[in-house]
Amino acid sequence: MSRRRGIMSEQFKMELAKDLGFYDTVKSEGWGGITTRDAGNLVKRAIEIAEQTLANESQSK
Numbered sequence: 413m414s415r416r417r418g419i420m421s422e423q424f425k426m427e428l429a430k431d432l433g434f435y436d437t438v439k440s441e442g443w444g445g446i447t448t449r450d451a452g453n454l455v456k457r458a459i460e461i462a463e464q465t466l467a468n469e470s471q472s473k
Contacts, residue, residue: 420458428454 416422425443428472434450446454 424458425454428457432457
């Protein structure tokens, strides 16, 4: 089975991990060390940021 290429950059994921409070876990154990809940919260926050960005772009047009 092939691995899917990530859409989010590693830097962006690290910034989100810092904001959400599990960066130390990622740093010491890798992404496999975070909980399912943390992974879900990371995706949820990324979607919120994307939606805000799109809303701001559409308002500026």
